[in-house]
Amino acid sequence: MSWLDDLFGVKKPIIAMCHLQAMPGDPRYDRNKGIDWIIEKAYQDLKALQEGGVDGVMFSNEFSLPYLTSVKPITTTSMASVISRLKREIKVPYGVNVLWDSSASLDLAVAVSASFVREIFTGVYASDFGLWNTNCGETVRHQHEINGENVRLLFNIVPEAAKYLASRDIVEIAKTTVFNDQPDALCISGITAGAETSFPMLEAVKAAVSDTPIFVNTGVNKDNVRRQLSIADGAIVGTAFKKMGSFFEQVDRYRVEEFMSTVKEFRMQR
Helix, strand or coil, rough: CCHHHHHHHCCEEEEEEEEEECCCCCCCCCCCCHHHHHHHHHHHHHHHHHHHCCEEEEEEEECCCCCCCCHHHHHHHHHHHHHHHHHHHHHEEEEECCCCCCHHHHHHHHHHHCEEEEEEECCEEEEEEEEECCHHHEEEEEEHHCCCCEEEEECCCCCCCCCEECCCCCCHHHHHHHHHHHHCCEECCCCCCCCEEEEEEEHHHHHHHHCCCCCCCCCCCCCCHHHHHHHEEEEECCCHHHHCCCCCCCCHHHHHHHHHHHHHHHHHHH
Protein backbone atom coordinates (compact mmCIF):
# COMPACT_ATOMS: atom_id res chain seq x y z
CA MET A 1 0.00 0.00 0.00
CA SER A 2 1.42 3.41 -0.98
CA TRP A 3 1.14 6.49 1.19
CA LEU A 4 -1.55 7.75 -1.21
CA ASP A 5 -3.75 4.73 -0.46
CA ASP A 6 -3.14 5.16 3.25
CA LEU A 7 -3.91 8.89 3.32
CA PHE A 8 -6.79 9.15 0.86
CA GLY A 9 -8.29 5.66 1.02
CA VAL A 10 -8.85 5.51 -2.75
CA LYS A 11 -6.87 4.83 -5.90
CA LYS A 12 -6.08 7.82 -8.12
CA PRO A 13 -7.09 10.53 -5.59
CA ILE A 14 -8.38 13.90 -6.73
CA ILE A 15 -6.97 16.78 -4.70
CA ALA A 16 -9.06 19.91 -5.17
CA MET A 17 -7.61 23.39 -4.92
CA CYS A 18 -9.24 25.79 -2.48
CA HIS A 19 -7.92 29.08 -3.82
CA LEU A 20 -7.75 31.75 -1.14
CA GLN A 21 -8.48 35.37 -1.97
CA ALA A 22 -5.66 37.91 -1.85
CA MET A 23 -3.99 38.12 1.56
CA PRO A 24 -3.20 41.29 3.54
CA GLY A 25 -0.24 42.98 1.85
CA ASP A 26 -1.15 41.63 -1.60
CA PRO A 27 -2.03 44.14 -4.36
CA ARG A 28 -5.53 42.65 -4.76
CA TYR A 29 -6.32 42.54 -1.03
CA ASP A 30 -9.67 44.16 -0.22
CA ARG A 31 -9.12 46.26 2.90
CA ASN A 32 -12.81 47.04 3.27
CA LYS A 33 -13.92 43.38 3.27
CA GLY A 34 -10.99 42.16 5.35
CA ILE A 35 -9.97 38.71 6.54
CA ASP A 36 -13.48 37.57 7.51
CA TRP A 37 -14.56 37.90 3.87
CA ILE A 38 -11.59 35.75 2.79
CA ILE A 39 -12.66 33.09 5.30
CA GLU A 40 -16.27 33.16 4.09
CA LYS A 41 -15.23 32.78 0.44
CA ALA A 42 -12.91 29.91 1.34
CA TYR A 43 -15.67 28.24 3.34
CA GLN A 44 -18.06 28.44 0.38
CA ASP A 45 -15.50 26.80 -1.92
CA LEU A 46 -14.54 24.16 0.66
CA LYS A 47 -18.20 23.25 1.20
CA ALA A 48 -18.83 22.90 -2.55
CA LEU A 49 -15.71 20.79 -3.04
CA GLN A 50 -16.45 18.41 -0.19
CA GLU A 51 -20.13 18.04 -1.01
CA GLY A 52 -19.08 17.40 -4.62
CA GLY A 53 -17.05 14.39 -3.48
CA VAL A 54 -13.35 15.29 -3.81
CA ASP A 55 -10.78 13.08 -2.06
CA GLY A 56 -8.60 15.86 -0.64
CA VAL A 57 -8.17 19.63 -0.57
CA MET A 58 -5.16 21.89 -0.91
CA PHE A 59 -5.27 25.51 0.27
CA SER A 60 -3.17 28.02 -1.66
CA ASN A 61 -2.83 31.80 -1.90
CA GLU A 62 -3.68 31.65 -5.59
CA PHE A 63 -4.84 35.27 -5.74
CA SER A 64 -1.63 36.71 -4.28
CA LEU A 65 -0.70 37.86 -7.79
CA PRO A 66 1.99 38.68 -8.76
CA TYR A 67 3.66 35.89 -6.79
CA LEU A 68 6.78 36.12 -4.66
CA THR A 69 9.43 33.43 -4.43
CA SER A 70 10.11 34.53 -0.85
CA VAL A 71 6.82 35.56 0.72
CA LYS A 72 6.24 38.14 3.43
CA PRO A 73 5.46 36.76 6.92
CA ILE A 74 1.98 38.33 6.79
CA THR A 75 1.06 35.96 3.95
CA THR A 76 1.87 32.80 5.89
CA THR A 77 0.31 34.03 9.11
CA SER A 78 -2.85 35.18 7.33
CA MET A 79 -3.20 31.82 5.59
CA ALA A 80 -2.73 30.06 8.94
CA SER A 81 -5.49 32.20 10.42
CA VAL A 82 -7.89 31.39 7.57
CA ILE A 83 -7.22 27.65 7.58
CA SER A 84 -7.40 27.43 11.37
CA ARG A 85 -10.85 29.04 11.28
CA LEU A 86 -11.93 26.44 8.71
CA LYS A 87 -10.41 23.35 10.33
CA ARG A 88 -13.58 22.12 12.01
CA GLU A 89 -15.25 22.11 8.58
CA ILE A 90 -12.53 20.11 6.81
CA LYS A 91 -13.63 16.48 6.33
CA VAL A 92 -10.95 15.23 3.92
CA PRO A 93 -7.12 15.08 3.98
CA TYR A 94 -5.69 18.52 3.29
CA GLY A 95 -2.47 20.18 2.24
CA VAL A 96 -1.12 23.67 1.65
CA ASN A 97 0.89 25.62 -0.90
CA VAL A 98 2.31 29.10 -0.21
CA LEU A 99 3.13 30.39 -3.68
CA TRP A 100 6.07 30.23 -4.38
CA ASP A 101 7.99 29.66 -1.16
CA SER A 102 8.87 26.11 -0.12
CA SER A 103 10.00 26.93 3.42
CA ALA A 104 6.91 29.04 4.09
CA SER A 105 4.75 26.19 2.77
CA LEU A 106 6.32 23.85 5.31
CA ASP A 107 5.92 26.40 8.11
CA LEU A 108 2.23 26.69 7.27
CA ALA A 109 1.78 22.92 7.01
CA VAL A 110 3.20 22.40 10.50
CA ALA A 111 1.16 25.30 11.93
CA VAL A 112 -2.18 23.93 10.65
CA SER A 113 -1.36 20.18 10.78
CA ALA A 114 -1.57 19.71 7.01
CA SER A 115 -0.64 16.31 5.57
CA PHE A 116 1.20 17.49 2.45
CA VAL A 117 2.62 20.46 0.57
CA ARG A 118 3.12 21.10 -3.13
CA GLU A 119 5.99 23.37 -4.13
CA ILE A 120 9.00 24.01 -6.35
CA PHE A 121 11.76 22.37 -4.33
CA THR A 122 14.44 21.92 -7.00
CA GLY A 123 15.97 23.67 -9.99
CA VAL A 124 16.85 27.17 -11.18
CA TYR A 125 14.44 28.93 -13.51
CA ALA A 126 13.90 31.99 -15.65
CA SER A 127 10.36 32.97 -14.72
CA ASP A 128 7.73 35.68 -14.83
CA PHE A 129 8.78 36.36 -11.22
CA GLY A 130 12.46 36.85 -12.04
CA LEU A 131 15.37 34.47 -11.55
CA TRP A 132 13.95 31.65 -9.45
CA ASN A 133 16.41 29.62 -7.40
CA THR A 134 15.86 26.78 -4.91
CA ASN A 135 17.85 24.86 -2.32
CA CYS A 136 16.23 21.51 -1.68
CA GLY A 137 18.79 20.36 0.87
CA GLU A 138 18.23 23.47 2.96
CA THR A 139 14.45 23.18 2.66
CA VAL A 140 14.36 19.54 3.75
CA ARG A 141 16.62 20.32 6.71
CA HIS A 142 14.22 23.12 7.62
CA GLN A 143 11.39 20.58 7.47
CA HIS A 144 13.15 18.49 10.12
CA GLU A 145 14.04 21.50 12.25
CA ILE A 146 10.36 22.44 12.58
CA ASN A 147 9.22 18.86 13.24
CA GLY A 148 7.58 18.51 9.83
CA GLU A 149 8.94 15.04 9.03
CA ASN A 150 5.44 13.64 8.51
CA VAL A 151 4.47 16.26 5.92
CA ARG A 152 4.51 14.69 2.46
CA LEU A 153 6.37 16.66 -0.21
CA LEU A 154 4.86 16.96 -3.70
CA PHE A 155 7.60 18.25 -6.01
CA ASN A 156 6.38 20.30 -8.96
CA ILE A 157 9.13 19.70 -11.53
CA VAL A 158 7.43 21.68 -14.31
CA PRO A 159 6.85 25.05 -12.63
CA GLU A 160 4.23 27.27 -14.20
CA ALA A 161 5.35 30.44 -16.00
CA ALA A 162 9.00 29.36 -15.80
CA LYS A 163 11.67 27.50 -17.75
CA TYR A 164 14.59 25.45 -16.44
CA LEU A 165 17.79 27.41 -17.09
CA ALA A 166 19.81 24.33 -18.02
CA SER A 167 19.00 22.45 -21.20
CA ARG A 168 17.66 19.30 -19.56
CA ASP A 169 15.00 16.85 -20.63
CA ILE A 170 12.03 16.41 -18.29
CA VAL A 171 12.71 12.68 -17.98
CA GLU A 172 16.29 13.38 -16.92
CA ILE A 173 15.03 15.93 -14.37
CA ALA A 174 12.52 13.41 -13.00
CA LYS A 175 15.16 10.71 -12.63
CA THR A 176 17.72 12.89 -10.87
CA THR A 177 15.08 14.51 -8.65
CA VAL A 178 13.90 11.11 -7.46
CA PHE A 179 17.46 9.87 -6.88
CA ASN A 180 18.85 12.97 -5.19
CA ASP A 181 15.83 14.35 -3.33
CA GLN A 182 13.50 11.40 -2.69
CA PRO A 183 10.19 13.22 -3.19
CA ASP A 184 6.95 11.70 -1.96
CA ALA A 185 5.41 12.51 -5.36
CA LEU A 186 6.10 14.46 -8.54
CA CYS A 187 3.70 16.96 -10.11
CA ILE A 188 3.66 17.48 -13.88
CA SER A 189 2.13 20.74 -15.11
CA GLY A 190 1.16 22.82 -18.10
CA ILE A 191 2.48 26.33 -18.61
CA THR A 192 -0.04 27.96 -16.23
CA ALA A 193 -3.08 27.24 -14.06
CA GLY A 194 -5.77 25.55 -16.16
CA ALA A 195 -3.39 24.69 -19.02
CA GLU A 196 -3.58 21.02 -19.99
CA THR A 197 -0.59 18.90 -19.02
CA SER A 198 1.11 17.19 -21.95
CA PHE A 199 0.05 13.54 -22.06
CA PRO A 200 3.27 12.34 -23.78
CA MET A 201 5.27 14.15 -21.07
CA LEU A 202 3.18 12.47 -18.39
CA GLU A 203 3.73 9.06 -19.99
CA ALA A 204 7.47 9.57 -20.31
CA VAL A 205 7.93 10.70 -16.71
CA LYS A 206 5.83 7.87 -15.28
CA ALA A 207 7.77 5.30 -17.30
CA ALA A 208 11.07 6.73 -16.07
CA VAL A 209 10.19 6.82 -12.34
CA SER A 210 7.47 4.21 -12.06
CA ASP A 211 7.88 3.70 -8.32
CA THR A 212 7.21 7.36 -7.52
CA PRO A 213 3.61 8.65 -7.44
CA ILE A 214 2.89 11.10 -10.25
CA PHE A 215 0.20 13.81 -10.08
CA VAL A 216 -1.09 15.58 -13.15
CA ASN A 217 -1.06 19.13 -11.84
CA THR A 218 -2.92 21.42 -14.26
CA GLY A 219 -5.57 21.35 -16.95
CA VAL A 220 -7.47 18.23 -15.88
CA ASN A 221 -11.18 18.35 -16.73
CA LYS A 222 -14.07 15.90 -17.10
CA ASP A 223 -13.26 15.35 -20.78
CA ASN A 224 -9.60 14.35 -20.33
CA VAL A 225 -9.51 12.98 -16.77
CA ARG A 226 -9.90 9.34 -17.82
CA ARG A 227 -6.93 9.59 -20.17
CA GLN A 228 -4.77 11.48 -17.69
CA LEU A 229 -5.54 9.06 -14.85
CA SER A 230 -4.75 6.10 -17.09
CA ILE A 231 -1.12 7.14 -16.47
CA ALA A 232 -1.06 9.46 -13.44
CA ASP A 233 -1.53 8.25 -9.86
CA GLY A 234 -3.76 11.20 -9.04
CA ALA A 235 -4.70 14.71 -10.09
CA ILE A 236 -4.71 18.19 -8.60
CA VAL A 237 -7.69 20.14 -9.90
CA GLY A 238 -8.58 23.81 -9.57
CA THR A 239 -9.92 25.71 -12.57
CA ALA A 240 -12.12 22.87 -13.88
CA PHE A 241 -14.21 23.00 -10.68
CA LYS A 242 -15.00 26.69 -11.01
CA LYS A 243 -18.02 28.39 -12.52
CA MET A 244 -17.68 28.46 -16.31
CA GLY A 245 -14.25 26.85 -15.88
CA SER A 246 -12.82 30.29 -15.15
CA PHE A 247 -9.79 30.70 -12.86
CA PHE A 248 -11.11 33.82 -11.12
CA GLU A 249 -14.56 32.41 -10.31
CA GLN A 250 -15.67 30.40 -7.27
CA VAL A 251 -16.24 26.66 -7.12
CA ASP A 252 -19.37 25.24 -8.76
CA ARG A 253 -20.61 22.18 -6.84
CA TYR A 254 -22.35 20.80 -9.94
CA ARG A 255 -19.10 20.83 -11.91
CA VAL A 256 -17.36 19.05 -9.02
CA GLU A 257 -20.05 16.35 -8.83
CA GLU A 258 -19.96 15.81 -12.60
CA PHE A 259 -16.17 15.50 -12.59
CA MET A 260 -16.07 13.16 -9.59
CA SER A 261 -18.80 10.97 -11.11
CA THR A 262 -16.54 10.43 -14.13
CA VAL A 263 -13.60 9.63 -11.84
CA LYS A 264 -15.61 7.12 -9.79
CA GLU A 265 -16.78 5.36 -12.96
CA PHE A 266 -13.19 5.20 -14.15
CA ARG A 267 -12.05 3.64 -10.86
CA MET A 268 -14.76 0.99 -11.01
CA GLN A 269 -13.74 -0.05 -14.51
CA ARG A 270 -10.09 -0.65 -13.60
